[in-house]
Amino acid sequence: HSVGIIGAPFSRGQRKGGVEKGPDYIRTAGLIEKLQAQGCQVKDYGNLKLDDVPNDEPFGKVRMPKTVGLANQRLADAVHTVKKEGRACVVLGGDHSLAIGSILGHARSQRDLCLVWVDAHADINTPLTSPTGNVHGQPVSYLLKELQSKIPVMPGFSWIKPCITAKDIVYIGLRDLDPEEHYIVKNLGIKSFSMTELDRLGMGRVMEETSDHLFSKVKRPIHLSYDIDALDPLVAPATGTPAIGGLTYREGIYVAEEICKTGLLSAVDLVEVNPSRGKTEEEIRSTVNAAVSVVLSCFGQAREG
Numbered sequence: 001h002s003v004g005i006i007g008a009p010f011s012r013g014q015r016k017g018g019v020e021k022g023p024d025y026i027r028t029a030g031l032i033e034k035l036q037a038q039g040c041q042v043k044d045y046g047n048l049k050l051d052d053v054p055n056d057e058p059f060g061k062v063r064m065p066k067t068v069g070l071a072n073q074r075l076a077d078a079v080h081t082v083k084k085e086g087r088a089c090v091v092l093g094g095d096h097s098l099a100i101g102s103i104l105g106h107a108r109s110q111r112d113l114c115l116v117w118v119d120a121h122a123d124i125n126t127p128l129t130s131p132t133g134n135v136h137g138q139p140v141s142y143l144l145k146e147l148q149s150k151i152p153v154m155p156g157f158s159w160i161k162p163c164i165t166a167k168d169i170v171y172i173g174l175r176d177l178d179p180e181e182h183y184i185v186k187n188l189g190i191k192s193f194s195m196t197e198l199d200r201l202g203m204g205r206v207m208e209e210t211s212d213h214l215f216s217k218v219k220r221p222i223h224l225s226y227d228i229d230a231l232d233p234l235v236a237p238a239t240g241t242p243a244i245g246g247l248t249y250r251e252g253i254y255v256a257e258e259i260c261k262t263g264l265l266s267a268v269d270l271v272e273v274n275p276s277r278g279k280t281e282e283e284i285r286s287t288v289n290a291a292v293s294v295v296l297s298c299f300g301q302a303r304e305g
């Protein structure tokens with residue numbers, strides 16, 4: 001596997017400090033050396049400089065729209081560069097608003113990409129339905145063609161053109177949706193495996209159905225957007241919006257192993273690792289190590305050896 005790593009130390013999609021430290025904690029835990037040790041050819045593109053835009057006024061409930069928009073514009077360019085260089089792209093977050101730039105940058109070079117969204121949350125609020133105004137709960141709404149009539153013109157977001165439709169995305173791990181999000185997911189008929197389906201079917205069947213839905217018939221590049229809060233807080237507590245009853249470590253790794261085996265993985269986001277939200281060093285270590293293991297499993301680490 002040829003892999004490009006982009007650090008995106010960004011926190012302005014939400015309000016809890018510390019998530020901007022995610023990239024460096026993941027690097028310090030040895031992600032790059034471990035990828036190389038398992039035979040990957042790795043280029044580290046470093047951390048993006050994602051500064052606050054001065055005089056950034058709120059748009060309704062949405063704080064710092066220009067800052068969020070510009071950060072994602074920069075990320076989109078960086079991801080596009082990695083893809084042009086023929087590598088699988090790994091974006092280390094940073095909060096999940098970064099998926100806007102990561103996916104749009106990816107879509108510039110891979111027209112027919114499909115999206116596997118692993119998360120406790122659907123992140124599909126529009127700026128008008130969001131209960132918090134935090135953009136990390138909204139990225140999918142900016143990307144879906146079907147929702148464009150519901151997205152207001154927002155400063156810093158005019159460059160964004162939706163690149164996917166509802167049939168191109170599968171959710172895995174949902175367990176904490178706002179009522180408006182649930183309505184949107186149902187209304188658009190988005191394929192989603194909540195923790196209920198996971199309990200009913202098991203992750204093996206969930207990955208089979210995900211494959212059938214997205215990429216088994218027609219091979220397409222996969223964008224895996226992996227929010228560490230999909231994992232149970234007992235495994236990954238150091239994150240901004242933990243929700244109990246999540247994926248086991250084994251389920252979380254299994255998703256990555258299965259995606260790796262398709263040979264179609266083209267980009268992965270690993271987001272929402274927030275060291276400041278760990279109450280102890282052990283909580284931080286557990287969260288960061290889980291994040292590292294997910295990425296290693298995306299690129300060939302297999303429990304069978």
Ligand SMILES: N[C@](CCCC[B-](O)(O)O)(CCN1CCC(O)CC1)C(=O)O
Pocket residue numbers: 095096097119120121122123125130131132133134136137138176177178227229240241272
């Ligand atoms: N849906 C939430 C959480 C988004 C989480 C984003 B992430 O990237 O981490 O997936 C709001 C969640 N909800 C707000 C009301 C509370 O009582 C319960 C949580 C939102 O802020 O939109």
Ligand SMILES: [Mn+2]
Pocket residue numbers: 001002038039040041299300
């Ligand atoms: Mn490899």
Ligand SMILES: [Mn+2]
Pocket residue numbers: 119120121227229230241
């Ligand atoms: Mn989440």
Ligand SMILES: [Mn+2]
Pocket residue numbers: 096119121123136227272
């Ligand atoms: Mn998320």
